[in-house]
Each structure stands twice: as C-alpha cells, then as structure tokens.
Amino acid sequence: MNPTGKQVYRYAGGLAVVLGVHAAVIIIALNWPGPKPIEMPPAAMVVELPPLPEPPAPPPPPQVAQQQPPAPVEEPPLPKLAEAPTPKIAVPKPVKPKAKPQPKPMEKKPDPPKEVPEQAAKTEPTESEKAAAPKPAPQQPAAPPSNSEAKRTWQSDLLQHLAKYKEYPRMARMRRNEGTVVLEFTLDSDGKLLEVAVAMSSGSSLLDEAAVKQVRKAAPMPKPPAELLSGGTVKLKAPFNFNLTDPR
Incomplete structure (x- = not known):
C-alpha cells in the first residue's frame, strides 16, 4: 500500500473516533x-x-335677612276738646252697724286614738323549704359573633382608621385634580403593613402618592380576623377618593 492510502485510512479512523466521542x-x-x-x-x-x-361637609351658615324698619306713620293732630266742669258727688255719711252678739265657742272633743296595725312577724324558711325551692337556672354565655359579623366589623374599623390619616395635597387642590386611587396592600396577623402598591392610578401622581402615604401613616392597623388570613397574611384592595368638596 502506498503512503497516500495510509494517510487516507488514518484520517478516516480519526474522523470516526471524533464522531463517536461527539x-x-x-x-x-x-x-x-x-x-x-x-x-x-x-x-x-x-x-x-x-x-x-x-x-x-359643614352646613352653610344661615343667612339672616336684614329687616328694614317700618316707615314712621304720621298721626293727624287730635282736635281740642272743651273741658267739662267737674261734677260734685255727694257722699252719704256712713251708718254704724249694731253689734251682734257673738256665739259661744264650741268645745272640741279629742279624737279617739288610732289603732296601730300589728306587723306580721317575719319568719325565715326552714332548711327543708330551702331544699324544696327551685334553683335558678345557670346563665348561658353569649354566643360568639359569626365570621361574617366579625369581617364586617373589622372592615368598618379599618376604613374609619384609614380615614383619620387622609390628606389632600395642596398642589393637587391648586391644580383642581380629582380622582380615585385603588391600592393593594398586605397586612400580617398583627395589622403591620408588609407592602403597598398602586393597582389603578387616578391619573395624578400627586393623588397616587397621597394615597400610598395615607396607608403607610395608618400602620399598624386593626388586627384582621383569623378567617381572613392566608399563610399568616391578608391582601386587601381599597379605593381612595379625592374630591375638591372634601374638607380635608
């Protein structure tokens, strides 16, 4: 075999080894x-x-209508009357009445003494009577509130707590900005704020930032009921309205 054939076999064997490894x-x-x-x-x-x-909103101040004083009425002058002569009245002399004989005073008889009613003797019940007397039924404890009532009560307390920290930005009032911001925030079992984010913007960055600031200032919040917790936390979604008619 010539050298050229050997080289071809070597290249072919090396290529086969490389392909096998790959x-x-x-x-x-x-x-x-x-x-x-x-x-x-x-x-x-x-x-x-x-x-x-x-x-x-505070009620408008009552408007007091200013009443104009009535115009003075001029009275016509009265005609002069002729003075009548003063009449003389004859007073008869008083006649002294004859003294009547006074009746003799009647002697008052003393009232008979009133009989005092005897008080009934109070007798204490015996031990046999006490045993025979019916015993009062024990008072049953009040039933705990249902889950729906606890949820409504907690939501009402939470909304009232958040409303205390509402502030309308002064710059937003000057620009006449109004709108509603929807926030999503998460609380733990103790009412501590874990996270807050804007779910739907009001179209004004000033109002969005004011709503987020309101939630952060309100923390910690009322503790959520156990039936609302999932993994020790509860996720909430709430709208925050900003109207120019709001006094805050």
Whole structure:
C-alpha cells in the first residue's frame, strides 16, 4: 500500500473516533436529569374593601335677612276738646252697724286614738323549704359573633382608621385634580403593613402618592380576623377618593 492510502485510512479512523466521542457526549447530555421544578406557594386571598367614608361637609351658615324698619306713620293732630266742669258727688255719711252678739265657742272633743296595725312577724324558711325551692337556672354565655359579623366589623374599623390619616395635597387642590386611587396592600396577623402598591392610578401622581402615604401613616392597623388570613397574611384592595368638596 502506498503512503497516500495510509494517510487516507488514518484520517478516516480519526474522523470516526471524533464522531463517536461527539455522539457519546450528545447522548449523555440528553439523558442527564434536569432540575426539579420549584413549587410556588398558594396565591394570597385578596379582600376588596368599599370606598372610604367621606366626612360630611359643614352646613352653610344661615343667612339672616336684614329687616328694614317700618316707615314712621304720621298721626293727624287730635282736635281740642272743651273741658267739662267737674261734677260734685255727694257722699252719704256712713251708718254704724249694731253689734251682734257673738256665739259661744264650741268645745272640741279629742279624737279617739288610732289603732296601730300589728306587723306580721317575719319568719325565715326552714332548711327543708330551702331544699324544696327551685334553683335558678345557670346563665348561658353569649354566643360568639359569626365570621361574617366579625369581617364586617373589622372592615368598618379599618376604613374609619384609614380615614383619620387622609390628606389632600395642596398642589393637587391648586391644580383642581380629582380622582380615585385603588391600592393593594398586605397586612400580617398583627395589622403591620408588609407592602403597598398602586393597582389603578387616578391619573395624578400627586393623588397616587397621597394615597400610598395615607396607608403607610395608618400602620399598624386593626388586627384582621383569623378567617381572613392566608399563610399568616391578608391582601386587601381599597379605593381612595379625592374630591375638591372634601374638607380635608
């Protein structure tokens, strides 16, 4: 065999070895076990709250109608009357009445003494009577409030607590900005604020920032009931209204 044929066989053998090594690497890579998927925790329950109660607007001051004084009425002059002569009245002399004989005073008889009623003797019941007497039924404790009542009470307390920290930005009032901001925030079992975010903007960055600031200043909030907790937390969604008629 000539040298050229030997070189061809060498190249062919080397190529076959290289292809075999690559094929083995590909097969091992395909059969290599992948990472296990990470299980995500269950999604938190979102509780939507009604709009915050707005404080009532102060009543307008009562308008007092100014009453004009009536115009003076000129009275016509009275005609002069002729003076009548003063009449003389004859007074008869008083006649002294004859003294009547006074009747003798009647002697008053003393009232007979009133009989005092005898008081009934109070007798204490015997031991046999005490045993025969019916015993009072024990008072049953009041039933605890239902879950729905506890939820409504907590939501009402939470909305009243948030309303205390509402502030209308002065710059937003000057610009006549109004709108509603919807926030999502998470509380733990003690009412501490874990996170807050804007779910729906009002269209004004000043109002959005004021709503977020209001929630952060209100923390910690009333403790949520146990039936609303999911994994020790509760996620809430609440609208925050900003109207120029609001006094705050």
